[in-house]
Amino acid sequence: MKALIKKFGKINSSVLLLCIIFLVLELIGHRHGETSIEDFTFFPAFFGFLSCIIIFKIGVSLRSFLMKDEDYYDK
Amino acid sequence: MISNFPPGFIMIIGALLIPFLPHIIRQIYMMILVLISAYSLTLGFGIHSTINVMGFDFILFQSDSLTLPFAIIFHIAAALNVIYGAHEKQWKQHVSIMSYSGAAIAAVHAGDLFTLFVWWEATAFTSVFLILAGNTYRSYRSAFRYILIQVTSGMFLLAGAIILLINDGSALLTKFDINSLYGQLIFIAFGIKAAFPLLNGWLQDSYPEASEIGTVALSTFTTKLAIFCFAKCFAGTELLIVIGAIMTFYPIFFAVIENDLRRVLTYSLNNQLGFMIVAIGIGTELAINGAVAHAFAHILYKGLLFMGMGAVLYRVGTCKASELGGLFRYMPITAVCTIIGAISISAFPLFSGFVAKSLIMSALGKEGLVLVYFMLLFASAGVLHHSGIKIPFFAFFAHESGIKTKEAPLNMIIAMIIASALCILIGIFPSTFYQILPYEINYQPYDFSHVVGQLQLLTFAAFAFICLWHFKIYPPELNSTVLNSDWVYRKMIPGVLIPLLKLVERMNQKFEEVIMISFSRTKIFLSNTMLKNKVFDREVGSDTLIVIQIFTVFLILIFIGQFFYK
Numbered sequence: 255m256k257a258l259i260k261k262f263g264k265i266n267s268s269v270l271l272l273c274i275i276f277l278v279l280e281l282i283g284h285r286h287g288e289t290s291i292e293d294f295t296f297f298p299a300f301f302g303f304l305s306c307i308i309i310f311k312i313g314v315s316l317r318s319f320l321m322k323d324e325d326y327y328d329k
Numbered sequence: 330m331i332s333n334f335p336p337g338f339i340m341i342i343g344a345l346l347i348p349f350l351p352h353i354i355r356q357i358y359m360m361i362l363v364l365i366s367a368y369s370l371t372l373g374f375g376i377h378s379t380i381n382v383m384g385f386d387f388i389l390f391q392s393d394s395l396t397l398p399f400a401i402i403f404h405i406a407a408a409l410n411v412i413y414g415a416h417e418k419q420w421k422q423h424v425s426i427m428s429y430s431g432a433a434i435a436a437v438h439a440g441d442l443f444t445l446f447v448w449w450e451a452t453a454f455t456s457v458f459l460i461l462a463g464n465t466y467r468s469y470r471s472a473f474r475y476i477l478i479q480v481t482s483g484m485f486l487l488a489g490a491i492i493l494l495i496n497d498g499s500a501l502l503t504k505f506d507i508n509s510l511y512g513q514l515i516f517i518a519f520g521i522k523a524a525f526p527l528l529n530g531w532l533q534d535s536y537p538e539a540s541e542i543g544t545v546a547l548s549t550f551t552t553k554l555a556i557f558c559f560a561k562c563f564a565g566t567e568l569l570i571v572i573g574a575i576m577t578f579y580p581i582f583f584a585v586i587e588n589d590l591r592r593v594l595t596y597s598l599n600n601q602l603g604f605m606i607v608a609i610g611i612g613t614e615l616a617i618n619g620a621v622a623h624a625f626a627h628i629l630y631k632g633l634l635f636m637g638m639g640a641v642l643y644r645v646g647t648c649k650a651s652e653l654g655g656l657f658r659y660m661p662i663t664a665v666c667t668i669i670g671a672i673s674i675s676a677f678p679l680f681s682g683f684v685a686k687s688l689i690m691s692a693l694g695k696e697g698l699v700l701v702y703f704m705l706l707f708a709s710a711g712v713l714h715h716s717g718i719k720i721p722f723f724a725f726f727a728h729e730s731g732i733k734t735k736e737a738p739l740n741m742i743i744a745m746i747i748a749s750a751l752c753i754l755i756g757i758f759p760s761t762f763y764q765i766l767p768y769e770i771n772y773q774p775y776d777f778s779h780v781v782g783q784l785q786l787l788t789f790a791a792f793a794f795i796c797l798w799h800f801k802i803y804p805p806e807l808n809s810t811v812l813n814s815d816w817v818y819r820k821m822i823p824g825v826l827i828p829l830l831k832l833v834e835r836m837n838q839k840f841e842e843v844i845m846i847s848f849s850r851t852k853i854f855l856s857n858t859m860l861k862n863k864v865f866d867r868e869v870g871s872d873t874l875i876v877i878q879i880f881t882v883f884l885i886l887i888f889i890g891q892f893f894y895k
Contacts, residue, residue: 266795273788276781285778288694289702292782302786305710306793313585314804321586326810327819328467 273299333378335390335438336369336400340407340431341451347427348420355420359411359427366434367404370397376440388440388501394767395621396437399557401765402625403434405751406549406632413636413744414542422462426546429455433550437557442490442500442515445558449486449518452551453479459543460535468538474815475535479551482521489514505562516563522555523606524599526575530815532599533583537591537648541639544591548598548635549628556605556624565612573610574701576603581711587811590648590720591638594631597674597716600708601627607705608689611696614768619688621766626681626755630673633748634720637667640737640745641724650723650806654730663737664725666745673752675717675787676709678780681755684762687774710790717787718794723806848878 259267277296286293343362350358369377370392378390392400407430414426432455436448453476460472492511494500505512524532536547563569577600584596601623608620640663641656642648657664669680676682686709693702736742755762763770797803855874 262799266799269788269792269795273785273792276784276788279781280785283777283781285781287778287782288690289697289699291699291703296785298782298785299789301706302710302713302789303793305707306714306790307797308707309581309585309711309714310793310797310803313582316582317586317804320583320812321807321809322812324808324810326812 333372333390334369335378335435336366336404337431337434337436337438337448338389339366340434341428344424344427344431347424350420352418355423356411356415359423360408362427363404363407363411363430366407366431367400370400370404379440385443386441387444389435389444390438391440391502392438395557395561395617398621398625398765398767399437399553400434402628403430403437403550403553406430406546406628407434409632409744409748410542410546410549412740412747413545413639415740416738417542422459422540422542425455425458425462426542429459429546429550433554436554439502441502442486442493445502446483446486446490449522449554450480450483452554453483456543456547456551459547460539462540462543463538464540465538471535471538474819475531478521478531482518485514485518485521489518502561504564507563507566507568516566519555519558519563520572522551523559523602524552524555524576525572526579527814529576529580529599530813530817530819533592533595533813534815534819536595536598537589541642545632545635545639548594548631552598552602553624553628556602556609556620559606559609560617560620564609564617566610569606569610570698570701571610573603573606573608574704576600576606577708578603578704581708581715583811583813584711584715584719586809588650588806588809590650590653590724591635591642592811593650593715593719594634594638597634597712598631600712601631601674603708604686604689604705607701608692611692611698613692613696615688615695615770615772616692618763618766618768618770618772619685619692622685622688622762625762625765626673626685626752629748629751629755630670630681633670633745633752634667634674634716636741636745636748637663637670638720638724640741643741644734644737645732648724649808650719650727651808652730653724653732654727655725656730656732656734657725659732659734660725660736662742663745664721666742666749667724668721669749669752671717671721673756675713676783677787678775678783679753679756681752681762683783684756684759684774687779688770688772691772706786710786713787713790714794718791851878 262270277299280296287297291297340362343358343365347355347359369390372392374393374397376388376391378388380387380389407427410426410430414423417423429452432448432451436445436452439445439448457472457476457479460468460475462468463471489511490500492514493505496509496511505515507513507516521528521531532552536544539547559569580596580599580603584593584600587593587596605620605623605627608616608623638648640660641653644660645653645656647653673680673682676686690702690705693705737745759774763772794803852871852874856871
């Protein structure tokens with residue numbers, strides 16, 4: 255445990271801990287969503303994680319053709 | 330007498346005195362103006378003042394359950410702006426902010442399209458000085474583009490209003506039909522100010538170029554005025570759901586790669602407007618409440634984020650992620666307030682974003698719009714990524730930039746603390762907050778499913794960011810320009826139009842040369858032959874030749890014209 259905190263940093267480890275707590279919370283109570291797809295166990299967790307990765311991936315791939323020099327418009 | 334004055338009007342008139350007052354008294358005076366203007370809100374609902382000009386009744390002051398929440402938040406924002414800008418000793422920006430806030434508040438209370446048009450343009454002309462106050466060559470050029478686009482929006486509104494007046498004999502501000510011509514014109518006018526997809530270039534172009542005080546004021550009024558107008562005139566228009574969903578979706582990717590943190594916030598602003606537009610498109614009572622609640626909460630937390638970044642800009646002189654970092658040690662209060670804004674915009678439970686956004690998400694769920702629902706859920710994770718994490722992380726933590734500075738001025742800190750407190754209070758006491766919404770509501774945002782679902786979504790999205798950063802997958806921020814829809818009129822149109830004009834000019838020259846040469850050669854040839862054969866004498870010969878040539882041209886034209894006519 256200490257090794258993990260040392261390797262991953264205090265704040266990062268506490269976020270990980272929170273993630274685990276919220277997963278456990280779902281197992282204790284009964285969570286239901288606005289739509290039936292959301293009712294799958296841990297759906298928001300998967301959705302949140304994947305969305306963030308997808309946003310990052312698309313964002314980085316857009317860099318190649320949307321990103322120009324800082325003085326692009328001043329030329 | 331004062332209470333019959335349209336709210337905001339007193340602020341515009343009062344702004345004229347600001348240049349003549351000394352610094353501190355000026356701030357107190359502006360606060361009093363805001364309070365007097367707010368006093369008019371106690372008058373209750375109904376039409377309170379009209380003025381007849383050239384046989385047309387301008388409804389200057391009309392209030393109902395929809396205008397009230399917007400009027401309240403606009404006054405709060407105006408007061409916060411006064412506090413936030415108190416360190417600024419020059420009068421110019423204060424005049425601009427006071428009259429701009431006043432115009433926006435007056436616009437909300439307009440009862441007909443022509444009154445709205447006047448205030449609509451007034452918001453543009455008063456706010457452009459805030460962009461000019463950026464005081465760089467870039468902001469100067471950006472201000473010109475800003476005013477051109479805002480005036481264009483006004484022209485659409487005016488055209489729609491005139492057509493409506495001719496058709497119906499009145500131009501009252503009520504619900505409009507999107508299928509009519511005037512409806513479409515007004516829709517486009519509102520759409521430009523609400524920064525619809527492809528019409529949004531001005532927002533990201535101009536706001537980040539304004540002064541640190543100016544951006545805070547700008548982020549509050551113009552776009553939310555457009556949201557108010559949509560809620561009033563186009564509630565339940567299904568097209569808005571589609572437009573809104575796209576709006577929540579695509580600015581995320583731009584925000585992720587943008588380097589200027591204030592520009593990241595404008596993309597985020599654009600994305601938040603999308604949530605409101607979707608809600609207005611649904612049009613049910615719950616959804617409209619959601620849109621208004623979201624606009625209310627949004628003004629506070631977005632203002633707070635802009636205040637935080639404004640404080641950084643004021644102290645450090647830049648807002649670029651690539652140049653900032655490690656400021657937490659020097660600006661702890663600014664950092665904490667910005668983090669509260671970031672948590673609020675990410676919609677963590679117990680903060681304002683959560684109680685507002687839940688209404689919209691529930692309205693979507695109730696209507697069974699599953700695809701849009703998931704687009705907005707995806708966008709919620711995106712908001713956490715670019716506003717919730719990127720803004721505070723790159724400004725106050727990330728790498729050590731080596732910048733040494735001091736905490737923001739006291740007035741800025743007070744404004745940020747008040748805004749933070751409001752964000753938290755709204756989050757903790759949602760039922761009190763819901764009382765100001767246009768429709769009666771019986772909604773509980775804090776149930777187990779909502780809270781756990783939202784917390785899972787957000788913590789795991791945050792965890793994904795942490796993984797990307799920790800394992801060094803996240804690329805470093807670069808000094809760059811990210812292309813947006815304003816590229817069309819800043820690069821593409823000049824890029825195509827200027828060579829095209831030059832080409833046309835060259836062709837015209839060539840054509841003239843060819844015609845001149847052929848005319849003169851035929852003239853010489855014919856006159857030579859005619860003179861040799863002694864058909865005509867010289868004088869008459871050349872005159873006749875001209876007549877013959879004109880006649881021939883006519884013949885050719887008639888000949889060609891016949892084909893087209895058929």
